[in-house]
Amino acid sequence: MISIFIIFAIFILYNINRMTNSLCLQKEIPEERQPKVFRTINILVTILLISSYIEILFA
Structure with a gap:
């Protein structure tokens, strides 16, 4: 089950x-701000994926 979820998580993150x-391209976000945008979104999606895995694991 964990391998399926890891594949799913990689697909979602990609x-x-x-x-x-x-x-970033559409809103013309400056190059110096883009890493912060990517980092914030990646952290939030990772938290969401971890919490959903825990919920599936203990449900």
Whole structure:
């Protein structure tokens, strides 16, 4: 089960990063702010994925 969830998580993180890149290009976010945007979104998505895994594990 954990291997399926890890594959799912990698797929989700890849797509979120791709959409974040599109957002940065569309909104013309300066290059110096982009790493902060990516870091914030990645941390929040990782927290969401971990909490959903824990919920699945103990449900």
